[in-house]
Amino acid sequence: MKMQVSKTILLAACVTIVILGIGCQEEELSSDKTSRVIAAENIRLKKEVKKRDEMIERLEKQHEQKLQRQEELLAKYAKQKEVLEKQLQQGVENQIDDVLANVIEENAKLRDEIKKLAAELEKLTKGEENIKF
DSSP states (O other): OHHHHHHHHHHHHHHHHHHHHHHHHHHHHHHHHHHHHHHHHHHHHHHHHHHHHHHHHHHHHHHHHHHHHHHHHHHHHHHHHHHHHHHHHHHHHHHHHHHHHHHHHHHHHHHHHHHHHHHHHHHHHHHHHHHHO
16 A cells, blocks of 8 residues: 555656646746737837837928928919019109109199280280370
8 A cells, every 4th residue: 555655646646746847837838928929029019119100290391391382382383473563663753753754744734825915914904005196
């Protein structure tokens, strides 16, 4: 019976060692699987970050291009505004010159007419004086 107890103890010890060994292996396997999963997740996240960085860079370039186009349009419209203001000022000056020229011309005509009328009045006044005497 002692032998049987020894064999049983020995068998129990072996089974315990085997179970412990298997448990450790499972832990190692589990640890390896976890490491692989973490590594795969890291790779996936790095790819995602890279894609986002590329998208950000692309959007920044698009924004820069749009901003540059806006600045070009602003400069273009500022020049157009300046040209239109000059044309407007010239138009106003031309209208003033035209009106002034007409006024000066009309003034000259009126002066001539005043001179003619003054001459006629003087003639008539002299004619009346000659008639009275």
